[in-house]
Amino acid sequence: MTDTAPILALDNVSKVFNRGGSTVHAARAVSFALHPGRTLALVGESGSGKTTAARLIMREYRPDQGRLLFRGEPIEGSAVRDMKAYRSAVQMVFQDPFSSLNPVHTIRYHLERPMRLHQPSLKGAARDAAIAEVLTRVKLDPALILPKYPHELSGGQRQRISIARALAVNPEVIIADEPTSMLDVSVRLGILNLLNDMKRQLKLAVLYITHDIATARYVAEDIMVMYAGQIVEWGETESVLGNPQHPYTRLLLSAVPDPDRRFGDTRFSDELDRIDLIRRQSALEQPEVREIGPNHFIRPMPV
């Protein structure tokens, strides 16, 4: 896939949640690798397990099966010092800017805290300058924003704060869960360009989780499509989007908003009938892996 060794990888990871009487397969034999200087996009159904994959990487959940590898070594059972390195190397940008900021603290507090924790040598004016720099990167005015409380910001402004917070500690891996879902398009493009620049300049490895497939195309060299805990299709972004082979990938791509096609157009009701079938079939276990082309794979849907 690439010539660089992966910095972080999930190796055959499974995670099941039990809820009441039912079980949810949030991850089923999930494997993927993140490489320095590359972005991997994760798209798919809501509730398919994208955030679960992120939380497994952040070690908020432990895998039921499989391993998490950091620089080729299993993270489980590694030394405390390595864990600390892992914690500052891998930063997450959360999906929901409404709940990821603490309402009783100012924005200054939200940015100062991670810096204190991970870069204790940075103090006083130098820290203030570093804070101002990350805020400027996400196009917020430090003087205006720092004294504010989360409720005084719009949804998009809050989302930029959580991006700034992740950048504040000079990470090597960014796990970005819907980092731009609440941003208007012009700011969003700025953030996507920022992710692209950081990837190139700082050699960051990025996992980009999104519902906006066109933005995935803009930032990610590789892409994975997830349904019901399984990665059903993956590979080089242009190949997967240009020549989608799994029925769920095709369904997903056909539903991407298209200003040239009005709603109410009857074509969709035919597709709707198929949606249920595709959903039922895609939810079944799909153990076989088929190679479609160079760096392009699917797990064929059982017929």
Next chain:
Amino acid sequence: MNDPVLSIRNLSIDYIGATTDFHAVKNVSFDIGKGEFFGLAGESGCGKSTIAFAISRLHRPPALIRTGSQILLDGRDVLTLDDQALKQLRWREVAMVFQSAMNSLNPVLSIERQFYDVLKTHTGMSRLSARARAAELLKLVDIPADRLSAYPHQLSGGMRQRVVIAICLALNPKLLIMDEPTTALDVVVQREILERIHKLRQELGFSVLFITHDLALMVQVSDRIGIMLEGELVEVNDAQAIYRTPQHGYTRKLWASIPRLTGKPIAEVTP
């Protein structure tokens, strides 16, 4: 426009600060016709949600609506209503699906109970009739009636969002405000929900104020679109015109900032 359902005139809203006031909405005027699907787009922080809250009079201090502003719903200025009249206004005339609404359901109450609370408070409906009405409303959004006994965490995000929409339709409002109703959902579910709203408003005749940052989606569903920039409404036109012949430089810039699924990743910027 003949008999608009909503007519906003010279709306100005400030957030009052200790030292300075922030002008969030500046002298905005627009109409929404009966049965019309109206889209409101613009930069994050430009004042879209502030307008949405003001229409249902849900804005709270430090937000202050300046004198001279008018929000006419069926000809009545909601800014002059007393508490009793306001109660009548909400849900019956205007219902609102909030930004991240799917997290707005009460986690400890069953879906049935959440319908009942709204129906009882506003119509005094009995438990039994509320149950029947709730089942009917769930059907409108393609959720089987047996899910009435479910709790929010037992439903997917898309289902929760559809439940919120169904509750909003409970009292047949004239205007449904949807603030980023599908941002957190996959495009298949988003498409299903908006298809459903599109059909329902044709059947039931309500109007929609739709707020989203997704311009492509907005063009697909809206009849007309307003573009906001820093508190001002800078362009209002038919959806197709906003797409094909945008007049304002800012609208053109928005289109030029949207990554594409096919062809060039980003359209050429037309200055």
